[in-house]
Amino acid sequence: MYSDAEREIRKCRGCQMHASVQRAPKREMIPVTSPWPFHKWAIDIVGPFPEAPGKVKFLVVAVDYFTKWVEARPLATITGKQMINFVWENICCRFGLPGKIVSDNGKQFAENPFRAWCKELQIVQIFTSVAHPQSNGQVERTNRSIVTGIKTRLGAEGKSWVKELPSVIWAMRTTERTSHGHTPFSLTYGTEAVIPAEIGMPSQRILEMNETTNDTELLVNLSLTEERRNMAAINEARYKKKIEGYYNAKVKTVTFRPGDFVFRNNEASRQEKQGKLGPNWEGPYQIREAHQKGSYKLATLDGKAVPRHWNGMQLKKCYI
16 A cells, blocks of 8 residues: 555656756766877857957857867857858867867757768767756866956956957966876977966076077977877876766766656756746656667657757656
């Protein structure tokens, strides 16, 4: 009798739709890596910012997974054509064609002309799950650093964020990264950039700079670039293993199989009216496909496919 009562209580539609959202991770972390520099890029759009001269109010940002090199450009509009121009001019013309581009499901990336352009150049597109920015954590962390850097430099003087952007990007390119222990600049060019601090208080390499031996010393630096990159890859793997262990310790595993019924997080899907009295979950839906990395394709109860992939963090079991 008790099990029957429990089963019936679980089926309460109102209780299920207004149940609290659990924040504990449901799947173990799967680290994302790149086999060599400039092969795999993460790309995202930040904004809107306060409108600057030229009516720019958005920022498109790209980060190389291996070196952590950052490219960014302020934009007035964020169309697929603008994304093509950015990737071509800031990535392809500087570092060669990328093998993969990771982005969210924004129409600028997921639809033509950008999608057709990537297909033509054989660039593989990887789309993150809806409302799950952790899937593209590389560029999300960079976005936060850029916004924080801009706000710090603006202060209370009312400067233009566009004018401060190059200084913020420069700082990110010349700052040692915790994950691999090198600066993006050194992994890209094989030598460290000369920064203003080395001029005010001359560093050893500035004091000992000799034009007759400089070429030889630069060649030595460049010959060590491959070794430096190999060490960076080892350090990166070790760092991600440590983070992975910390993250996975908090995991409460929940998996779904094709045919299972689920509710979808209403904050992510925005299907139902939100607000203080709005439901936390909406649906139900049926799992159509289950993918290895914890993302799922859904279908409505009448069999109609739901667009995009949905991460397990945005789903909960539905009792019918």
